[in-house]
Amino acid sequence: MAYWLIKSEPDAYSWAQMQQDKRTHWSGVRNHQAAGNLRAMKIGDLAFFYHSNVGKEIVGIVEVAATAYPDPSDETKKFVMVDVAYKKSMPKPVTLAQMKSEKSLANLQLIKQSRLSVVPVRAEEWQKIMALGGLK
DNA sequence: GCCAACGTTGGC
């Protein structure tokens, strides 16, 4: 099983909305590298839900519920989307500042490539962030 | 095919 981190601006689609919807189409990705990550997702993979711009923190966890399929909102037919389902909220949101101050998270793709909206997370990074967020 | 100009994302 793989781990990921997906970003959303809360003004566009917030965690509160995700909790309400329970499941949503993760559409609108228009970057080939991010799309490649979407294609690599498997059912049951977990992803952190990160609020970019406003908040700049990981607020929850979602589970991949459908693997990549064509994004109908993309006229070029090149991009895909996945479905994700609400899993749980972070008892304590983990901020970007917190992650940057952790030496063990120095290689986070989120930090190294801040503009990418779908990034992989290593297992050890996942565990570390879970602990920071008050889970397990 | 190169590269300058421009647009977008996202942190500060």
Place this chain on the structure above:
DNA sequence: GCCAACGTTGGC
């Protein structure tokens, strides 16, 4: 509001 990073577009 500014700026760095980086992707895309279009002229040549």
